[in-house]
Amino acid sequence: MGVGFSKKRKHESVNNASPDSSPPPKLTYKQPRTKHPLPPPQFPQLPKPIQNLHKGPILGKPYVDINTMYEIKRELGRGTFGITYLCVEKATGREYACKSIPREKMDNNPTEVMILQHLSGQHNIVELKAAYEDRKKVHLVMELCSGGELFHRIVAKGKYSEREAATIMRQILNVVHVCHFMGVMHRDIRPENFLFATNQQNAALKLADFGSSVFIHQGKVYKDIVGNEYFVAPEVLKRSYGKEIDVWNAGVILYTLLSGVTPFSADTDKGMVDATLRGKLDMDSEPWPSISDAAKDLVRKMLTYDPKERITASGALEYPWLKEAAEASDKSPESAVLIRMKQFKTMNNMKKLALKVIAESLSEEESKGLKHMFNNMDTDRSGAITFEELKSGLSTLGSPLSESEIRQLMDAADINKNGTIDYCEFITATMDRYKLEKEGNLFEAFQYFDKDNNGYVTRDELRQAITEYQMGNEAAIDEILEDVDPDIDGRISYQDFVTMMRSKC
Structure with a gap:
C-alpha cells in the first residue's frame, strides 16, 4: 500500500519551485473543514494624503496592483484558500512564491498574514517578504523553496533510517516548539506543509501554509475541525483541543518516516475516524522489530492518546534518542526573538523610544503573540522579566549566549533602567518589522517627538523626549x-523619520 496514504490526493497549496517531469503520486488528504493588557490604539488625525488613500479591509493598507512590481509566472500549487504562483520581482529579478487568496475566503480576518509577520525571521519557517491587497485578493509574497515537499521525498524514499528520521524530526519539532513559544498553534502539521529550501539532500526544512493557524489564547478550548484525516489528533475529532495537537501531528510524521506507513488508516472516512479514536499503534509488524526501543518510545510519547500526558515539543527536543541520532549542526540558527533583540540593541535612542510609543498603542489583536512570548519568559508571573528569566527563555529557544551578551540585551531592552524588562519594554524590543509598515503607527510615534505639531522634530524636542x-x-x-537628518538643517522631517524607522538598524 506504498506509504500508507490512500490513492487520491487533492491539490494543496504549496511553495515548490521544481517542475515535476511526471505527475506526483496520487494521494488523498482531506481538506480542512471549515495579565498584561495594552490599551486600545488611539490613532491621531492623519495627514490628508494618508486619509484619502483607499485602504483594503484585510490589511488596512492602500490597494496595490501586484503586477506593477512582480511578474506572475506559472502556478506552483493550489489549496483550500488560494493559489500559489512563481513570481519575479521586476526591480531585482529575484524569484518568490506568491500566494493569492480571494478576500472573501479570509472573512475579513488577516490572521494568516499576522502570524507570518509575527514569526518573521524564524529559521525553519517560510519567510514572508510582503503582503499586498487589491479589490479582489490578498497576495502574500514569500521566500521560494526550490526543494519540493517533504511529502514527495517520503513517497520516493519509503522508510528512513533512524539517523535520517531524527534529523528531519528535530527540525519539525524545533519549529513546533518555536511556534508554541511565540503563541501560535499551526493545526496542520503534515509532510505537504514542509518544504525543502533547496534540492540538496541535507537542505533545511521550512514550514509553510499557516491558513489553519491561530494565535493561542491561554485557557481556551478549541472546537473547530481542522487538519487532515491521516494526521488529525483524537481530541480534534472530539472537538476539544489545544496546542498539543501539533505534537500529535509531528508524531504521525515520525511514525511514517521510520516505518514507511501512517499509523492510522482505513478504506472509508468513518474507518479513519474510528482508527484514530482507538489510537492503537502497531509496533509489532515490520520494520518495527528492527527499530530501536528509544525511537519507538519517543513515537509512543508523541502519540500518547491523552493530550495532558503527551510529551511537549520542547520535551521531545531534549529526548536522548533525538539528540544522539540527529546529525547536530555546528551551530543552531538564532531565534527570531534573539535576532530582534540584537537589532534593538544597535538602534539609536530615538528609534527605541518611537518603538515604545508604537508598542503602547498596539491593539490586543496585534499583540496576541507578543503577549504569549512575554508570559513564557516571565515564569514567576511577576509582570517583569529578570536577567535569569531572559537567560532561560533565550536558552529554551536554542540561543545560547554568554552572560555578558545577555546583559547587553537586557540593558538595551530595559528602557526605564529599573533592572527588569516589563511587558511594554519586551514587546518594544521584540515586535516584528511589519508593525512599522502601518502609517498610523509611524505617524503617532512621530507626534510623540513633534510637540508643537509643525511637521518637524527639532533638537530641543528631541532633547526633551x-x-x-x-x-x-x-x-x-x-x-x-x-544619522537621521540628511539635510543637516537641525531638524527631522516626517519622511526622514519614516526612513529611519523602516531601516534595519
Whole structure:
C-alpha cells in the first residue's frame, strides 16, 4: 500500500519551485473543514494624503496592483484558500512564491498574514517578504523553496533510517516548539506543509501554509475541525483541543518516516475516524522489530492518546534518542526573538523610544503573540522579566549566549533602567518589522517627538523626549541628527523619520 496514504490526493497549496517531469503520486488528504493588557490604539488625525488613500479591509493598507512590481509566472500549487504562483520581482529579478487568496475566503480576518509577520525571521519557517491587497485578493509574497515537499521525498524514499528520521524530526519539532513559544498553534502539521529550501539532500526544512493557524489564547478550548484525516489528533475529532495537537501531528510524521506507513488508516472516512479514536499503534509488524526501543518510545510519547500526558515539543527536543541520532549542526540558527533583540540593541535612542510609543498603542489583536512570548519568559508571573528569566527563555529557544551578551540585551531592552524588562519594554524590543509598515503607527510615534505639531522634530524636542527617559546626552542627540537628518538643517522631517524607522538598524 506504498506509504500508507490512500490513492487520491487533492491539490494543496504549496511553495515548490521544481517542475515535476511526471505527475506526483496520487494521494488523498482531506481538506480542512471549515495579565498584561495594552490599551486600545488611539490613532491621531492623519495627514490628508494618508486619509484619502483607499485602504483594503484585510490589511488596512492602500490597494496595490501586484503586477506593477512582480511578474506572475506559472502556478506552483493550489489549496483550500488560494493559489500559489512563481513570481519575479521586476526591480531585482529575484524569484518568490506568491500566494493569492480571494478576500472573501479570509472573512475579513488577516490572521494568516499576522502570524507570518509575527514569526518573521524564524529559521525553519517560510519567510514572508510582503503582503499586498487589491479589490479582489490578498497576495502574500514569500521566500521560494526550490526543494519540493517533504511529502514527495517520503513517497520516493519509503522508510528512513533512524539517523535520517531524527534529523528531519528535530527540525519539525524545533519549529513546533518555536511556534508554541511565540503563541501560535499551526493545526496542520503534515509532510505537504514542509518544504525543502533547496534540492540538496541535507537542505533545511521550512514550514509553510499557516491558513489553519491561530494565535493561542491561554485557557481556551478549541472546537473547530481542522487538519487532515491521516494526521488529525483524537481530541480534534472530539472537538476539544489545544496546542498539543501539533505534537500529535509531528508524531504521525515520525511514525511514517521510520516505518514507511501512517499509523492510522482505513478504506472509508468513518474507518479513519474510528482508527484514530482507538489510537492503537502497531509496533509489532515490520520494520518495527528492527527499530530501536528509544525511537519507538519517543513515537509512543508523541502519540500518547491523552493530550495532558503527551510529551511537549520542547520535551521531545531534549529526548536522548533525538539528540544522539540527529546529525547536530555546528551551530543552531538564532531565534527570531534573539535576532530582534540584537537589532534593538544597535538602534539609536530615538528609534527605541518611537518603538515604545508604537508598542503602547498596539491593539490586543496585534499583540496576541507578543503577549504569549512575554508570559513564557516571565515564569514567576511577576509582570517583569529578570536577567535569569531572559537567560532561560533565550536558552529554551536554542540561543545560547554568554552572560555578558545577555546583559547587553537586557540593558538595551530595559528602557526605564529599573533592572527588569516589563511587558511594554519586551514587546518594544521584540515586535516584528511589519508593525512599522502601518502609517498610523509611524505617524503617532512621530507626534510623540513633534510637540508643537509643525511637521518637524527639532533638537530641543528631541532633547526633551530622550531626557525624559534618561536615554542620552548632547553627544547622543548629535549622533541621532547626523544619522537621521540628511539635510543637516537641525531638524527631522516626517519622511526622514519614516526612513529611519523602516531601516534595519
